[in-house]
Amino acid sequence: MPGLPPARVVGLALRCYPRRWRRRHGTEAAELAALLIADGVPARSVACSYLCAAARERLTPRPGHRLAAAAAALLIVAGSLGVPLGLLSASAPASAASAARGHSASRNPAASRNPAASRNPAASASAQPTCTPHPHPHLRPHPHSHSRSDTRDDHGQHC
Amino acid sequence: MAVDSQDVLRRAGDASVLILTSLADGPKHGYALIQDIKAFAGLQLGPGTLYGALDRLERLGLVESLPTDERRHPYQITVAGAAALRAHLDSLERVSAVGRLRLRLGGI
Numbered sequence: 001m002p003g004l005p006p007a008r009v010v011g012l013a014l015r016c017y018p019r020r021w022r023r024r025h026g027t028e029a030a031e032l033a034a035l036l037i038a039d040g041v042p043a044r045s046v047a048c049s050y051l052c053a054a055a056r057e058r059l060t061p062r063p064g065h066r067l068a069a070a071a072a073a074l075l076i077v078a079g080s081l082g083v084p085l086g087l088l089s090a091s092a093p094a095s096a097a098s099a100a101r102g103h104s105a106s107r108n109p110a111a112s113r114n115p116a117a118s119r120n121p122a123a124s125a126s127a128q129p130t131c132t133p134h135p136h137p138h139l140r141p142h143p144h145s146h147s148r149s150d151t152r153d154d155h156g157q158h159c
Numbered sequence: 160m161a162v163d164s165q166d167v168l169r170r171a172g173d174a175s176v177l178i179l180t181s182l183a184d185g186p187k188h189g190y191a192l193i194q195d196i197k198a199f200a201g202l203q204l205g206p207g208t209l210y211g212a213l214d215r216l217e218r219l220g221l222v223e224s225l226p227t228d229e230r231r232h233p234y235q236i237t238v239a240g241a242a243a244l245r246a247h248l249d250s251l252e253r254v255s256a257v258g259r260l261r262l263r264l265g266g267i
Contacts, residue, residue: 025210027230032189032206046206053207057214 006043007034013047016054167219168247174204174212179221179236179244186225186235216240
């Protein structure tokens with residue numbers, strides 16, 4: 001940092017602090033640095049002091065964040081211990097989905113021949129109308145706005 | 160010797176004790192704190208160390224920043240801060256007395 005003016009060196013060090021800290025102490029810290037440098041304290045030592053403190057500030061968890069960090073650690077530990085439990089709880093919807101896929105494939109030979117088509121509703125729709133979930137649930141029409149025949153596929157079967 | 164449980168500054172670090180000692184006779188802003196500490200302790204606190212310690216002391220409720228229109232914030236010691244400083248200095252005094260006594264007994 002020998003080519004940089006002292007104020008710039010200190011300014012760079014101060015930018016390492018979190019924004020919250022800079023809002024609170026930023027101008028005051030810059031002014032204090034200017035006074036210290038005017039007193040003969042080397043700008044490099046002032047900048048180093050701010051750099052080390054900025055690193056401490058970023059690495060030390062805040063009281064509020066400490067709780068979040070503890071919760072995250074608990075979740076990680078629980079996750080690593082409870083993977084089988086998670087699989088068990090997730091198996092119900094997963095098995096239902098696989099059963100539905102199997103049911104759809106049995107009625108749609110094209111989809112069973114081409115699994116990609118069954119995964120891509122747009123592709124399968126262009127090939128043959130099938131009973132696939134709507135790709136955009138938020139665009140799904142209101143159930144009461146259509147007649148009952150809308151819920152049947154071309155074979156007259158309920159989806 | 161029992162450790163004083165009231166001494167919250169035991170783990171706060173030397174900078175915190177120096178800052179509280181400096182603020183004991185009235186509010187000061189950052190630059191005045193550094194100059195005062197240099198005068199009575201012969202130690203130049205880095206500005207980063209100073210603000211880190213001030214933030215910690217403020218979180219502990221041992222100092223508070225005074226409202227001001229200027230860019231410099233004066234800090235003042237709180238009642239809890241004064242009590243904590245007193246407890247810490249009492250603890251240091253006991254340690255100092257034991258240390259001096261043992262040095263004398265040891266003939267060093």
